[in-house]
Amino acid sequence: MLSGAPRVARPRMERCGRPLLLLLLGLLLRFCSAVIDDRLISDRYAVYWNSSNPRFSRGDYTVEVAINDYLDIYCPYYEGAEPPGRQGAGPAERQGAGPAERLENYILYMVNYDGYTSCDHRRTGFKRWECNRPLGASGPLKFSEKFQLFTPFSLGFEFRPGHEYYYISSPHPNLAGKPCLKLKIYVKPTNDSVYESPEPFLTDDTTGGCGLAGPCHSLLAAMLLAILLIIASS
Numbered sequence: 001m002l003s004g005a006p007r008v009a010r011p012r013m014e015r016c017g018r019p020l021l022l023l024l025l026g027l028l029l030r031f032c033s034a035v036i037d038d039r040l041i042s043d044r045y046a047v048y049w050n051s052s053n054p055r056f057s058r059g060d061y062t063v064e065v066a067i068n069d070y071l072d073i074y075c076p077y078y079e080g081a082e083p084p085g086r087q088g089a090g091p092a093e094r095q096g097a098g099p100a101e102r103l104e105n106y107i108l109y110m111v112n113y114d115g116y117t118s119c120d121h122r123r124t125g126f127k128r129w130e131c132n133r134p135l136g137a138s139g140p141l142k143f144s145e146k147f148q149l150f151t152p153f154s155l156g157f158e159f160r161p162g163h164e165y166y167y168i169s170s171p172h173p174n175l176a177g178k179p180c181l182k183l184k185i186y187v188k189p190t191n192d193s194v195y196e197s198p199e200p201f202l203t204d205d206t207t208g209g210c211g212l213a214g215p216c217h218s219l220l221a222a223m224l225l226a227i228l229l230i231i232a233s234s
Contacts, residue, residue: 042066043065045071046074047061047071049075049106050104051104051181061184063183064186066187067148067149075131075133076106076131077139078103106130107127107169108128109168110126110166111125112166116168116184119170161187168182
C-alpha cells in the first residue's frame with residue numbers, strides 16, 4: 001500500500017466555479033462593448049435657436065437622429081455689441097439688432113408630448129439650458145446633447161431608439177412677449193432593435209431616465225454580484 005498524504009477532493013463549487021466565472025466574464029465584456037458604443041460613426045446636427053430661423057415658424061421642426069449622434073443648440077448671438085452702458089445696438093446674425101430689450105434670451109426645457117403641443121413647461125418639463133448671453137464676448141453659447149443609451153453622468157440623459165423627445169423654450173422672465181419655439185427629436189430605431197411607436201420619455205416623475213436603462217443596469221449588477229460570489233467561495 002502506498003503511503004502519503006490522502007488526496008483531497010476539490011470542492012464541487014471550486015471545480016465548476018472557474019468555467020462559470022469565465023462564462024460570466026465573457027458575457028460581461030460582450031455586454032459592456034455593446035453599451036459603450038454600438039456605432040463607430042456619429043453625426044452632428046445644428047439647430048439655431050432663434051425666432052428668425054424659418055424652420056421654427058411652421059411649428060413642426062423635427063430632427064431625426066441615431067444613437068450616439070449629437071445635437072448642437074446655438075443660442076441667439078449679436079455681433080459687434082457696444083460696451084456695457086450702451087448695450088442697445090449692434091448687428092445681429094443675419095439681421096439688425098434693436099434696443100437691448102429686443103435681444104432674444106431663452107430658457108430651454110425638456111417636456112413630454114402634452115408640454116410640447118401646449119408649449120407649457122410648468123407641469124412636466126424641466127430646465128435644460130439657458131440662452132442668456134446674446135452679447136457675449138466669447139461668441140454664441142452652444143449646448144450639446146448626445147443621444148446615448150447609457151450615461152455615467154448624473155446630469156446626462158438616456159434615450160431609447162424609436163422614441164420622440166421634445167424641447168421647448170420660453171422667453172427669459174424679463175423679456176415677455178417672445179414666441180415659444182419648439183423642437184421634436186426622433187431617435188431612429190437601430191437595425192437590431194424592435195420598432196416601438198414614438199413616445200416621450202417623460203412621465204409623471206420627470207426623472208429623465210429611460211425605461212430601458214433600469215433592466216440593463218439591473219442585469220449588469222446581477223452579473224457583477226454573481227462573479228463576486230464565485231470568487232469569494234472559491
